[in-house]
Amino acid sequence: MLLITFCFDYSHVLPNAYWATLLYQNNNIMATIKTTFPQNWAQTENSSSNNLTIWNKLAAFADTQKPNRTLWFFVNLVVHGVFILPLPVVLIYYFGAPTAILGVTMILFFVNIVANMGGSGMRSVLGLFAASIAVNLLMALAALIF
Numbered sequence: 001m002l003l004i005t006f007c008f009d010y011s012h013v014l015p016n017a018y019w020a021t022l023l024y025q026n027n028n029i030m031a032t033i034k035t036t037f038p039q040n041w042a043q044t045e046n047s048s049s050n051n052l053t054i055w056n057k058l059a060a061f062a063d064t065q066k067p068n069r070t071l072w073f074f075v076n077l078v079v080h081g082v083f084i085l086p087l088p089v090v091l092i093y094y095f096g097a098p099t100a101i102l103g104v105t106m107i108l109f110f111v112n113i114v115a116n117m118g119g120s121g122m123r124s125v126l127g128l129f130a131a132s133i134a135v136n137l138l139m140a141l142a143a144l145i146f
Contacts (some may be wrong), residue, residue, distance in 0.1 A: 059123060063122065084108075
């Protein structure tokens with residue numbers, strides 16, 4: 001219990017000040033839902049001593065890049081816009097490549113844009129970015145060879 005006293009100065013009306021006392025009780029009770037059972041659906045941290053595989057190293061790198069999400073979004077835009085999107089035009093116009101290359105390149109570009117803007121995890125974003133670069137380079141090599 002807390003006792004609070006207020007003083008209202010009515011000296012211009014009354015000769016003495018008026019004192020009011022307020023009794024305040026703070027119970028600190030919140031209306032929350034209390035769970036009494038353990039939550040088994042939460043992901044547990046697995047610490048394995050065998051982190052020497054390439055996949056685990058790439059996953060660890062992707063996890064450390066989470067604060068740089070905006071940087072990777074702009075790197076993705078610049079690499080696609082400057083290097084990858086003009087590639088099908090050059091291949092089709094100068095080397096007679098099939099026009100399906102343009103469709104695949106545009107689909108990969110928009111998949112990367114949607115993944116970045118949609119808030120996908122960094123593992124997904126970096127994986128899609130690497131996959132789109134690999135597919136476009138393989139298509140370019142196939143168009144030049146055949």
